[in-house]
Amino acid sequence: MKLCPHQLVFVIIFLFSGVLFGQDYRPIDEVIHVSNNHETMPVKVHGNMNAKTLLLVVHGGPGSSVDDYRTFNGKTGLQLVEKSTLVAYWQQRGAGDSKGVDDKKYYTIDQYVSDLDHVVDEMHEVFPHKKIVLFGHSWGGMLSSSYLSLPEHRAKISAWIDAAGVTDGTKLLEYAFDDVDAVVKEHLTQEENLDFWKDVAKQKTPQNSSLLAYYILDKMPDAHRYVNIEKMQWSERAIASNNSLIPEVLLTNNNQNMEALDFPILLIWGKYDYCVSKKLRDELIEHLDAEKITSVELPHSGHYMMMNEPELFSKKVGEFLDKI
Template structure:
């Protein structure tokens, strides 16, 4: 009996010891706001006092999924990168109702989190907000619906879907353009021919849910058929699954519940007409072949934004994620912007 108790205690102690959460270049914690416990990873040069808060895509994504690869490693050398799992996404959890799962509540979370970052790391830190894909929408929503601009040095939108309605219309155009060019050049004709036939059947003024689903799913698939990026560039692999906080099956399933709710809210909140309210320095980064969120959205945004300090970079060999397709150039452009305005 005594041996069994020792075995149980031994296993228990070894199990509970498997967690690392804080060092000079790494911090990991939950941030609680209005019932949600948001999972946060801070990684990189915290001493630089320059922080980039990166909002992930989705809905139903994960911030920690962005904490890998060449671009992350390079940016973390000079700055502290903050990977936040937004409400209901990834490893974020908590006790709240379905009605609390909205863009407005999410924006409040992000704003409160930036206040927290300044309280924790110092009021003198330089804080930039970045958003990729759906994170472009959530970051934009926070910028025009909260006081967050007062806390920030700049905004970086990376292939951001700040207007879902416009996004669908532009995606149809780009599909036709890229698909036809591929067929004319003799690349993957067997793949592109039926895709173009299907896309040509979509009425841009009356896009159904099935059409939206097709466009989004096919965009990722089609992007893989294009000859993007540079496969010779180094990239670090994913961390050991057991130490990845989002490996939990529960998180993955939960993301699927979150997606339709926040998707609907995202369609109800097109932000193109509110871009003029953004007055902080802004940088728009887009992949030329982004069929998921076409570069026309970035062009529209840079023309409409209220800020006079603005820039636009089109990555010629990139799709939806230029930080992965052209990481060296991506890092260079981001650093130039941050150094200018920090």
């Protein structure tokens, strides 16, 4: 049988794509809208449809745009993970291009847990044969751990990745202050960039320690790929949601509820994670089944390790997902 010219072109493209991406690669680029309690939230799905897992991104903030988690400063570690798995970027209530009512009565942890449950159910319906892995970063750690506190929610999830995520907000500012204070004292002793470190020493308080934890990275020798958070996307609704949720976060400790988790867990922090201190990670580990945990510390990155060290970040996440 002879093939006509356009059929030959198709065959060549098909075979060439198989060489480039492997025969098991089937790309998807789709937006699924999930509605719940006066909010419509886009879930942007990218990656490999032939993968066995779906990584559901629970972004930070509260109020950060999930779009930054994929494309900030080029390809992030999460976008690199798309080569081997399916990644669903959920835009939370009040963030980015989500649409809804700007009312603080909807900006509560319980409401966001309800939103997440609707998203999880939708992902199971649209991708019924995928294992859902929650990926929580920063505030996303508080939200995902709050979600996993309930047994009916845990039954829908196959694994959890906590990337410098908050599970105990009651110690968040205290530990961030301790970390910043220790770094400031160390550099004052070394007598390098004295004007900068003296200025930080005058400014530091428990209330602003999380913000200072970002800015001191600019003077850390190994953190030269520092992420300027001022360039991230924040809408007026995002700021309103942040102002409403943070006081609740500071009163919430989910660690005791994490003792019931019976699936694989990846904890991934960076050397310079002062904003969400490694002390929080260490206390979380005390409440987890040691046999279920993979704990990784990246050698250079600060809080936004998926942007600072994309290749190494994607490698560690990919190795974890391969075992699920």
